[in-house]
Amino acid sequence: DAGVIQSPRHEVTEMGQEVTLRCKPISGHNSLFWYRQTMMRGLELLIYFNNNVPIDDSGMPEDRFSAKMPNASFSTLKIQPSEPRDSAVYFCASSPLGLGETQYFGPGTRLLVL
Amino acid sequence: DQQVKQNSPSLSVQEGRISILNCDYTNSMFDYFLWYKKYPAEGPTFLISISSIKDKNEDGRFTVFLNKSAKHLSLHIVPSQPGDSAVYFCAASSTSGTYKYIFGTGTRLKVLA
Numbered sequence: 270d271a272g273v274i275q276s277p278r279h280e281v282t283e284m285g286q287e288v289t290l291r292c293k294p295i296s297g298h299n300s301l302f303w304y305r306q307t308m309m310r311g312l313e314l315l316i317y318f319n320n321n322v323p324i325d326d327s328g329m330p331e332d333r334f335s336a337k338m339p340n341a342s343f344s345t346l347k348i349q350p351s352e353p354r355d356s357a358v359y360f361c362a363s364s365p366l367g368l369g370e371t372q373y374f375g376p377g378t379r380l381l382v383l
Numbered sequence: 384d385q386q387v388k389q390n391s392p393s394l395s396v397q398e399g400r401i402s403i404l405n406c407d408y409t410n411s412m413f414d415y416f417l418w419y420k421k422y423p424a425e426g427p428t429f430l431i432s433i434s435s436i437k438d439k440n441e442d443g444r445f446t447v448f449l450n451k452s453a454k455h456l457s458l459h460i461v462p463s464q465p466g467d468s469a470v471y472f473c474a475a476s477s478t479s480g481t482y483k484y485i486f487g488t489g490t491r492l493k494v495l496a
Contacts, residue, residue: 310488312489360427372484
């Protein structure tokens with residue numbers, strides 16, 4: 270299995286621009302998670318989908334962030350407009366069943382907003 | 384407020400010696416704990432876990448100890464190897480609650496050859 274796939278691996282953009290991060294979970298996994306990693310706060314859960322339905326988005330920092338999962342094999346995290354404080358590494362993870370199961374992480378997208 | 388704290392941002396250990404990584408938590412509802420390991424430019428990978436009904440779990444060179452009264456857990460790596468050099472994240476969840484993983488900020492371990 271190819272594991273969780275994320276694209277792009279690196280993104281540099283200017284403040285105010287729209288950023289879209291993409292994720293393909295492991296085939297057969299029912300749950301998908303988006304995390305953000307920063308030095309100050311470590312890994313923070315942004316949103317969690319189960320069977321393509323958003324279950325908990327309480328970690329999404331503000332309305333500039335949105336996430337979708339149109340089907341079982343694809344999810345996007347969008348930031349519009351982006352700000353310098355959004356600079357971080359964004360990870361997507363999937364698990365076979367859901368919360369409480371081992372989560373398998375993708376390689377991450379390193380985002381830099383200038 | 385950080386519910387899971389890893390107070391040592393970094394740790395250096397000589398090859399062959401024991402590495403001890405520490406983690407403290409504040410929420411008494413947490414009853415399932417995990418350690419993830421992360422190499423540069425890769426995502427975190429699951430290493431070992433422990434349920435609150437146990438106070439120790441061992442997997443090869445890796446042992447996790449849980450002290451519920453102190454709300455503290457530690458990861459022991461014996462013997463440490465250069466390939467263990469990575470960032471280690473502690474995570475906690477409540478199996479009677481939301482099950483969400485709450486991660487610490489990580490500890491960077493460097494094993495010196």
